[in-house]
Amino acid sequence: MRYVSLNFNRDNIVKKPTRDGYGEGLVEAGRRNPKVVAIGADITASVRVNWFQEKYPERFISLGIAEQNQVGVAAGLSLSGHVPFATNYGVFLAGRAWDQIRTTVCYGNLNVKFGGAHGGISVGPDGATHQALEEIAVMRCLPNMQVVVPADSIETRKATIAAAEMIGPIYIRFGREKVPIITQAETPFKIGEAYAIREGTDVAIIACGAMVYESLVAAEQLAEEGIEAMVINNHTIKPLDAKMLIEAAARTGAIVTAEEHQVAGGMGSAVLELLAQHCPVPAKMVGVKDRFGESGDPDELMAAFDLKHTAIINAVKTLLKRQ
């Protein structure tokens, strides 16, 4: 059981968008490897690729609003020895260019990195069309693809650098809005290695992205009622950290998954597919339940779609009562 102690100040939470972590990570990846190139798709500043563009203009390629071509060009760049980052809003990248990602990139196992921005309902006022809620499902089913959903901006920075340093296709999901920074520069991060941020024996809450913080808040409130919840930051959805997750299920005997994504096909599905075969325990899933998003204030939407810590608390209580 991998356990990491996080030392953030509960009384003075610092918030930052994970897209900032992506932008910073991309610049650092570019500094470390001159073969790293980035493709702009008109929303360059919105997805923070403008920081790379300013630093390495000769390695920035603007392709305009054309997701299918963006993925194909990235494939060609990788085949000529470069390490391309194709960044776009997750809905359009994973959705509109899915066949290109599948047939050209994943079938060829090409070294293309995908940055999927605007993940989740917290995109807010732009509404359902721009809120990516299905990308984890359609990316994780592709052979050769790896999928990472970091918990905060610091972890997103690390994931972006790690993506540039591994070989093969990978999809990193990040969000638009400010979310609490819970990890530190020295917190270990490795693709494929989940870690617990809170120990507990009654239930394991397995979360990714901004839901990791919500899970921690939920666990602390549950503790006041005598329920000890383990919280796992399951940042890598593919490849899953099977050993860690099976151990968590075996130790607690109850699982709640939490994600800002459709429950069908997402992180929770991946975890429960694994556990159903290797360590079946009662489980509940927190996530979007087969519906599209709406316009609204991000925080208001998170509450309306049952994605706050309160929804996790309810899920845990229902689950434990049922046992």
Place this chain on the structure above:
Amino acid sequence: MNAEQLMQKNQALRISILKMLATAKSGHPGGSLSAIDIISVLYHQVLKHDPKKPQWPERDRFILSKGHVCPAHYAVLADQGYFDPVALDTLRQYGSILQGHPSMHHTPGVEVSGGSLGQGLSIAVGMALGAKISHEAFRVYCMMGDGELQEGQIWEAAMAAGYYKLDGLCGIVDFNRMQIDGFTEDVMSVNPIRDKWIAFNWHVIEIDGHDLTAIENAFYQASAYKGKPTVIIAKTIKGKGVSFMENNAAWHGTAPNSEELAKALTELAC
């Protein structure tokens, strides 16, 4: 290789295509026969390549975007020595190095996997941009079908290539005027094809895609042309070389049976 020898070679390649399709009992003869003269000229006279070193970094790249005519490419690759021609008898079989559509990890000499139409030109644009960024001299060739031009992604890629003035890129349209449902003109017209490419800032060359000298000259003109990518619109005949297959959409995706093969081989041996 002189013109006469190349013409004979291409007849042999046609025979090779039809034999492998007949053995496989499925596949796409029509487009393979319309494309073979161009692919053969590319490998014999134009491409900088080394069959013994398929991953040679300085090689020119050829992408077959209309991936379903891979038997034409396989025939040429085998003849060039990329792999043992014995493999041609295993086309489309389980465990074969020759998949039903191009697969880079199965077949030596295949640059990228594909077959979902409309994707090759974007990949070629990426390769040409990559060469430009790292100041490498290799050229990139991408063959498309005229039916394939109905895919929107082709025009996204064409726009990018024109914008970046990728003179290291050469597109080829195997303009055989037919697709599965019939004549391209009836299914969904891609005309005026020349004007479209010009409007996307490409240099356009139109040729007879079965005139070997014209094909070779077009490739030399494309290499010499600076400041724009070149597209060669090659007017071809679907099923070229086999009388009963020519200009017949029924032969888009049907393999010849043994009787039809025998008849075709008699015609090609003349």
